[in-house]
Amino acid sequence: MSTNTNANVNTNISNIAKHPEQAPMFDLLFFGGTGDLAMRKLLPSLFMAHSAGTLHPKGRIWGLSRQQLTTEQYLDILEKEVRTHAKVADASQEVWQSFCQRIHYQKVDVTELNDFNALKTTLDSFDNKQDVIAYLAITPKLFEVTCKNLVDAKLDDGNMRVVLEKPMGTDLASSNAINDAVAQYFHEQQLYRIDHYLGKESVQNLLMLRFSNILFEPLWKNEWIDNVQITIAEDLGVEGRGGFYDGIGALRDMMQNHLLQLVCMVAMEPPASMDADSIRSEKLKVLKSLRPMTAIEDINQNSVRGQYTKGIISRVDENNVVNDSVVPAYRDEPNVNPNSQTETFVAIKAHIDNWRWAGVPFYLRTGKRMQEKFAEIVITFKDVPHKLFSGTPQNMQPNRMVIRLQPDESIRLYVKSKKLGNSMEVQRTFLNLNFHEILQGRRTSAYERLLQDVIESRLPLFVHRDEQAAAWQWVEPIMEAWAKDEVPLYKYSAGSYGPVQSYELIAKDGRTWKEDVLM
Numbered sequence: 001m002s003t004n005t006n007a008n009v010n011t012n013i014s015n016i017a018k019h020p021e022q023a024p025m026f027d028l029l030f031f032g033g034t035g036d037l038a039m040r041k042l043l044p045s046l047f048m049a050h051s052a053g054t055l056h057p058k059g060r061i062w063g064l065s066r067q068q069l070t071t072e073q074y075l076d077i078l079e080k081e082v083r084t085h086a087k088v089a090d091a092s093q094e095v096w097q098s099f100c101q102r103i104h105y106q107k108v109d110v111t112e113l114n115d116f117n118a119l120k121t122t123l124d125s126f127d128n129k130q131d132v133i134a135y136l137a138i139t140p141k142l143f144e145v146t147c148k149n150l151v152d153a154k155l156d157d158g159n160m161r162v163v164l165e166k167p168m169g170t171d172l173a174s175s176n177a178i179n180d181a182v183a184q185y186f187h188e189q190q191l192y193r194i195d196h197y198l199g200k201e202s203v204q205n206l207l208m209l210r211f212s213n214i215l216f217e218p219l220w221k222n223e224w225i226d227n228v229q230i231t232i233a234e235d236l237g238v239e240g241r242g243g244f245y246d247g248i249g250a251l252r253d254m255m256q257n258h259l260l261q262l263v264c265m266v267a268m269e270p271p272a273s274m275d276a277d278s279i280r281s282e283k284l285k286v287l288k289s290l291r292p293m294t295a296i297e298d299i300n301q302n303s304v305r306g307q308y309t310k311g312i313i314s315r316v317d318e319n320n321v322v323n324d325s326v327v328p329a330y331r332d333e334p335n336v337n338p339n340s341q342t343e344t345f346v347a348i349k350a351h352i353d354n355w356r357w358a359g360v361p362f363y364l365r366t367g368k369r370m371q372e373k374f375a376e377i378v379i380t381f382k383d384v385p386h387k388l389f390s391g392t393p394q395n396m397q398p399n400r401m402v403i404r405l406q407p408d409e410s411i412r413l414y415v416k417s418k419k420l421g422n423s424m425e426v427q428r429t430f431l432n433l434n435f436h437e438i439l440q441g442r443r444t445s446a447y448e449r450l451l452q453d454v455i456e457s458r459l460p461l462f463v464h465r466d467e468q469a470a471a472w473q474w475v476e477p478i479m480e481a482w483a484k485d486e487v488p489l490y491k492y493s494a495g496s497y498g499p500v501q502s503y504e505l506i507a508k509d510g511r512t513w514k515e516d517v518l519m
């Protein structure tokens, strides 16, 4: 894996500044500073960090966009968004006012070098020299010119960090083109490719669980594991992003990045240390071991794509009342082609061809407008070799470990125990580790954690370009077959768990998705 050590990088995942004053001072430049991501996620996350006192007091935050705004006007727009999207215990006017001291706005058209020169002059007018971080929350088409202008305006002193937001291309070639363009100006060590799933508390907890407990690792292999299921289900639809989503679809939007990163977390070998190179090269090995699916028969056998039709989504409100709402079909969403062939659901049976995982299928699925929002990893263990006891089929299910990533974080280990009474009948039960109940304290959002990591130059939770390329390489043949309509696009009702064919995908192996056995 290629790395260049010019930049001053703190490569260790756990090497966190204990006190904000020890963390670097920073000028955080948000290109796309008036955009959706900045308003809904990035600035609210920084407000949460500010309220918790984890940012260096001298850190400055810059909203940059083509709009001609004063800082006061920018703050007016920002306040409403931050108050809507930030989860903080103390959102008093005093805390907000102190946050405002960090915020500056400057008009920057990323195609205009003069605007970058003006920005440099503004930054230089402050007494203290701070690390400059550029967050590119803009279309990747503008990454190259932005990087060029950052360098030409001498904003990079060799230690600048550049954060790259998705979508990083729509296939291997376009992703390589973006990475090559950016690499003309910045070393790999300066580039922070975001996959916000890696910033989730529960995903990091998975690393902790696997590599700091002796219990799991000996069982974590094909000898003892029958199959692994990973699901990221969303109850939301495309939420006004139809124009972006149509033609992209679930395979590119969720599978190529978030799902495959979770596969890496489950399947990687223990890294030699928690530094960026060790972690990222172990993940890369997993991605490279994914069995390629290239023949159309293979793709047809092992993948299912779906699109939601009109249906009913049920949500439980804070008073425990169930509210049903009828939601439109994907094709009736705004800015979606009424004949769209874009998938909003994907299920894939994958194999990792290495010693640890040979023969263990990984069933992966994700979809929009599913029955509920949740993300889970389900490890199903093999059954005992000789059964001494009996019970109902439901109770006789083999051991399962269900790692719930969201919305609530927990680990449930399903075990067989004895039913009360005189008989020796098996009763399935579970050991429940509910992190929300056990671990009290402030929870950081994924973006807050990742922004803090960029500020403190921590690379391990960011994606190396080689990982990105390997992931595209694996999904690309599937994408191509789907684009040629060589695999049918199945319909599923909004509010369900996806098309029936996704049940058949797993049923033909004599297995079931978790919700069918553990409800």
Ligand code: BG6
Binding pocket: 234, 253, 254
């Ligand atoms: C984004 C996708 O990367 O992840 C969205 O573009 C999706 O389509 C989102 O809704 C899901 O993230 P989370 O954190 O809500 O599970």
